[in-house]
Amino acid sequence: MKKQLEDIGLVLSILLGVLLTYYLVRANIVSLTYGNIPLANLYLLSVPDPSSPFTSRSPEVVTSVVWDQRGYDTYFETSVLFLAIIGVLYAAGSSSLVEKGSLIATVIPRVITKLLFPVIIAVAISVALHGHLTPGGGFQGGSIFAVAPYMYLLIYGRSRLEGKGFRSNLLLFMRSLAVVLISLVGSIVLAIGFLTGVEAFLFQNQPKPPFSPIGFPAYIQLPWGGIFLFSGTLMILNVLEFTAVSTGFTLALIVIDSIAGGRE
Amino acid sequence: MSPLIILLLSAFSSVMALVATIKILYERDVLKTIIISGVESLFYSIILAAFLAPDLLIAYIAIGLGLNSAILLYALRGGERFEEAA
Amino acid sequence: MIDIILFAVGTILLVLSSILSLIGAVGFLRFRNFFLRLHPATVGSIGGGVYGLIGIALIALSLDIPDYVKYYVFGVALISAALVVFGSPTGSHLLARAAYRSGEARPEPIIRDKLKEAGLK
Amino acid sequence: MIETLLFYTIVITVGATAGVSLYGIVVKPHVVKKLVLLTVLSDAVNILVVLFGYYSKAVSPPVYPGGSLEGFVFPSSGELWDFSSVSVDPMPQVLIVTAIVIGLAELTFLSLITFKLGSLHKTLMFNRMEAEEE
Amino acid sequence: MVDASVLDILIPVVLGVYSLAYAIYSIIVLRGPTVPDMVLALDVMTVDLIVIYLLIALFYNSPMLAIGAIPLASWILILDLVVAKYLMEARRK
Amino acid sequence: MRRILVVGLSIALVYLVYTGSLSVSEALISLVVGFAVASLIGGELVVDESKLSLKRFIEAVKYAFKYFTIIEYQAHYQVVKAILSRNPGLKPAIVEVPYDVNSEIAIVTIANSITNTPGTVVVDVDEEKKRFYVHWIFAEAFEGEGARKGVSAEFEEWAKRIFD
Numbered sequence: 121m122k123k124q125l126e127d128i129g130l131v132l133s134i135l136l137g138v139l140l141t142y143y144l145v146r147a148n149i150v151s152l153t154y155g156n157i158p159l160a161n162l163y164l165l166s167v168p169d170p171s172s173p174f175t176s177r178s179p180e181v182v183t184s185v186v187w188d189q190r191g192y193d194t195y196f197e198t199s200v201l202f203l204a205i206i207g208v209l210y211a212a213g214s215s216s217l218v219e220k221g222s223l224i225a226t227v228i229p230r231v232i233t234k235l236l237f238p239v240i241i242a243v244a245i246s247v248a249l250h251g252h253l254t255p256g257g258g259f260q261g262g263s264i265f266a267v268a269p270y271m272y273l274l275i276y277g278r279s280r281l282e283g284k285g286f287r288s289n290l291l292l293f294m295r296s297l298a299v300v301l302i303s304l305v306g307s308i309v310l311a312i313g314f315l316t317g318v319e320a321f322l323f324q325n326q327p328k329p330p331f332s333p334i335g336f337p338a339y340i341q342l343p344w345g346g347i348f349l350f351s352g353t354l355m356i357l358n359v360l361e362f363t364a365v366s367t368g369f370t371l372a373l374i375v376i377d378s379i380a381g382g383r384e
Numbered sequence: 385m386s387p388l389i390i391l392l393l394s395a396f397s398s399v400m401a402l403v404a405t406i407k408i409l410y411e412r413d414v415l416k417t418i419i420i421s422g423v424e425s426l427f428y429s430i431i432l433a434a435f436l437a438p439d440l441l442i443a444y445i446a447i448g449l450g451l452n453s454a455i456l457l458y459a460l461r462g463g464e465r466f467e468e469a470a
Numbered sequence: 471m472i473d474i475i476l477f478a479v480g481t482i483l484l485v486l487s488s489i490l491s492l493i494g495a496v497g498f499l500r501f502r503n504f505f506l507r508l509h510p511a512t513v514g515s516i517g518g519g520v521y522g523l524i525g526i527a528l529i530a531l532s533l534d535i536p537d538y539v540k541y542y543v544f545g546v547a548l549i550s551a552a553l554v555v556f557g558s559p560t561g562s563h564l565l566a567r568a569a570y571r572s573g574e575a576r577p578e579p580i581i582r583d584k585l586k587e588a589g590l591k
Numbered sequence: 592m593i594e595t596l597l598f599y600t601i602v603i604t605v606g607a608t609a610g611v612s613l614y615g616i617v618v619k620p621h622v623v624k625k626l627v628l629l630t631v632l633s634d635a636v637n638i639l640v641v642l643f644g645y646y647s648k649a650v651s652p653p654v655y656p657g658g659s660l661e662g663f664v665f666p667s668s669g670e671l672w673d674f675s676s677v678s679v680d681p682m683p684q685v686l687i688v689t690a691i692v693i694g695l696a697e698l699t700f701l702s703l704i705t706f707k708l709g710s711l712h713k714t715l716m717f718n719r720m721e722a723e724e725e
Numbered sequence: 726m727v728d729a730s731v732l733d734i735l736i737p738v739v740l741g742v743y744s745l746a747y748a749i750y751s752i753i754v755l756r757g758p759t760v761p762d763m764v765l766a767l768d769v770m771t772v773d774l775i776v777i778y779l780l781i782a783l784f785y786n787s788p789m790l791a792i793g794a795i796p797l798a799s800w801i802l803i804l805d806l807v808v809a810k811y812l813m814e815a816r817r818k
Numbered sequence: 819m820r821r822i823l824v825v826g827l828s829i830a831l832v833y834l835v836y837t838g839s840l841s842v843s844e845a846l847i848s849l850v851v852g853f854a855v856a857s858l859i860g861g862e863l864v865v866d867e868s869k870l871s872l873k874r875f876i877e878a879v880k881y882a883f884k885y886f887t888i889i890e891y892q893a894h895y896q897v898v899k900a901i902l903s904r905n906p907g908l909k910p911a912i913v914e915v916p917y918d919v920n921s922e923i924a925i926v927t928i929a930n931s932i933t934n935t936p937g938t939v940v941v942d943v944d945e946e947k948k949r950f951y952v953h954w955i956f957a958e959a960f961e962g963e964g965a966r967k968g969v970s971a972e973f974e975e976w977a978k979r980i981f982d
Contacts, residue, residue, distance in 0.1 A: 137610025152647040160680035168655045179655035181681040182439045204696035223813040231926040232560045238855045242833040253658030255438035255789045263446035267799045346662040380458040395597040398604040435645045436652040441793040450800030459702035462709020467621040477727045488742040495749035497901035512936040519772035542788035542838035553798035559933035561805035566941045568809035569761040584914040585951045661841035
């Protein structure tokens with residue numbers, strides 16, 4: 121009886137999902153033919169185009185929208201992650217953090233961890249630094265970076281990771297510093313505009329000619345010719361977000377591992 | 385230009401994801417369900433690649449496959465591994 | 471000239487390794503025990519993965535495509551091949567060890583088990 | 592024709608996955624299983640939103656190709672029109688990047704709470720916890 | 726330089742074979758009787774998926790889709806480590 | 819100091835290969851990243867500085883080339899034949915393989931070489947008695963020199979030449 125009830129519930133829930141998607145298809149929200157949506161075209165055409173007033177001077181539309189057009193929103197999203205980690209720290213309390221020998225640390229993972237550590241960090245930094253040019257960005261780079269200290273933590277234990285400089289106090293400090301710096305970078309144009317008496321916006325990147333004449337530079341001329349493109353705040357914010365996310369993940373994993381992992 | 389094989393692959397993946405969810409529903413071993421949810425994120429990541437969302441792809445793999453599984457395994461250490469019928 | 475050689479070598483590697491990956495999957499279905507399945511898994515990840523990645527790297531080098539595509543695909547293929555070469559045996563070893571020691575999967579049927587005789591369990 | 596069929600298959604199965612996982616969250620007693628199904632639900636909904644942005648002519652992600660740190664040449668407006676006619680809609684992807692991060696934050700916190708709950712009650716099954724309290 | 730159009734035949738064929746292997750592995754992952762079986766199949770499936778990503782990137786002639794390969798290769802190792810650790814600790818209980 | 823240089827340059831190379839574009843600014847960034855990471859982990863990665871030499875590196879390249887062509891070919895051939903034949907004729911056993919190298923990285927080279935050839939997987943390592951426990955599906959000998967000859971003799975020879 122119980123079993124049949126469960127099956128009926130399953131079928132009903134599938135039907136619910138199908139009904140939802142039927143609505144989406146019927147309302148032409150999901151469709152294969154409907155291209156050239158105005159909002160999409162606005163972003164796709166204006167973000168990489170230096171002559172447009174809404175430009176970010178960056179070929180990467182997603183990261184530009186995340187940090188430029190929607191920067192205020194993303195800042196609070198980063199804060200949510202930050203608060204979650206603070207919450208984890210508080211909920212963890214002050215339990216005794218006894219170091220136990222790792223059960224999986226045979227010689228093979230010990231050496232391979234050391235070998236892959238720098239490779240993963242190099243890749244993560246590359247992903248974060250090219251966030252405004254290729255897919256990726258601070259968040260993605262940070263989540264790749266977290267592999268390296270986590271692997272080290274699983275194999276060698278917490279005290280050796282702390283010996284490498286990944287101490288919880290330092291990580292928390294870096295994380296907070298990065299969040300503070302993100303808000304500082306976001307409000308710097310506003311502050312200048314306030315001081316000089318011209319109009320400016322929170323998380324403004326490039327100058328927006330009819331509305332606001334000031335903003336960050338997008339590139340610098342290199343002494344050996346050519347330009348070095350950093351798209352105003354995008355690269356700075358990506359690097360800061362990279363710091364915030366990588367240290368935050370590392371910290372959360374260290375804390376959870378020392379609470380839930382070290383038992384035998 | 386024929387993305388047919390790619391569409392076919394992602395259609396297969398989405399069907400397998402549905403199968404995996406039903407499997408999760410009926411599986412008693414919670415450790416297995418955590419691994420299946422990792423597989424599910426692989427299935428979805430192929431859909432993300434096919435529908436051209438590379439930014440999400442990276443974030444999604446790192447989180448769905450790795451971090452979620454690791455964190456859920458920590459949660460599972462708090463209690464029993466097998467679910468009994470209610 | 472050298473492009474054609476690179477392309478030919480890469481194509482051969484890619485096709486060969488796709489077949490090997492299929493064979494590995496078939497072996498996975500045919501073998502009935504975790505410890506036996508470790509071997510088709512190696513066929514699948516080294517024969518089916520690493521050689522294919524090297525083949526893709528060579529093909530990307532030889533093609534007439536923009537530079538930013540060419541070198542990026544080349545680099546990603548090589549680095550991920552390296553990660554697979556170092557990571558996959560480590561994962562297999564750890565899984566086998568954990569499975570043996572926790573009793574999650576038994577090695578039987580087996581003709582001789584020196585690990586049990588050594589009593590390391 | 593077959594393209595449309597496959598695309599709608601994907602849409603419908605993803606929607607059905609969301610429904611099933613929602614059902615599982617309500618019915619199943621094990622807390623960690625609820626969390627697993629929660630991740631599945633959020634994944635399925637995220638994928639559904641990403642599907643909004645796709646259309647059959649799209650062959651390029653919303654990233655103008657050829658970006659490099661040094662010597663990048665900004666596209667002219669004609670090139671941009673070409674690019675925008677083959678690129679998918681960036682807006683759903685932007686929304687989902689945010690959603691993924693928030694989902695992770697929530698899961699991290701919930702999992703630690705779950706662990707604490709489990710160590711307190713010596714069980715992770717809701718029905719047993721209730722039986723214990725009575 | 727080899728003309729890129731030769732890939733129009735090669736890539737769908739190779740992609741088809743890899744997809745077949747991927748499909749078989751995905752069935753094994755869902756079926757596999759024990760946990761190590763599932764994780765092992767997941768490993769191999771990931772390697773196949775890396776190749777599939779790179780093939781899709783070559784096919785669309787856009788390098789951006791290849792970027793998922795590295796996180797896959799690195800996080801799958803973590804999954805192995807974590808599951809091995811869980812199994813080893815469950816033994817001690 | 820030399821180890822920081824070598825490790826840093828290798829990491830810079832990895833960064834450049836991954837990034838896939840070579841320009842002056844990329845090269846500068848790669849050097850910064852390389853030396854920063856090398857100062858973090860270089861001391862652990864290269865334990866004995868005196869062993870860094872070009873000769874050993876050439877040996878390693880030679881070994882990698884031979885391993886990925888001849889040795890892998892033979893191992894794959896055996897296992898593929900077993901998978902495809904109707905009667906595989908498997909003789910699975912966990913055998914005890916002694917090894918005789920000292921440095922950790924040499925042990926790992928041997929172990930990963932064993933695992934990466936289909937047919938043999940290192941299940942456990944006993945570092946005190948210097949033994950691998952290898953699951954071998956075509957077991958011919960179970961311990962001592964016989965097992966070493968069948969499983970790891972060649973890898974061990976190369977590992978000694980490269981790392982010891």
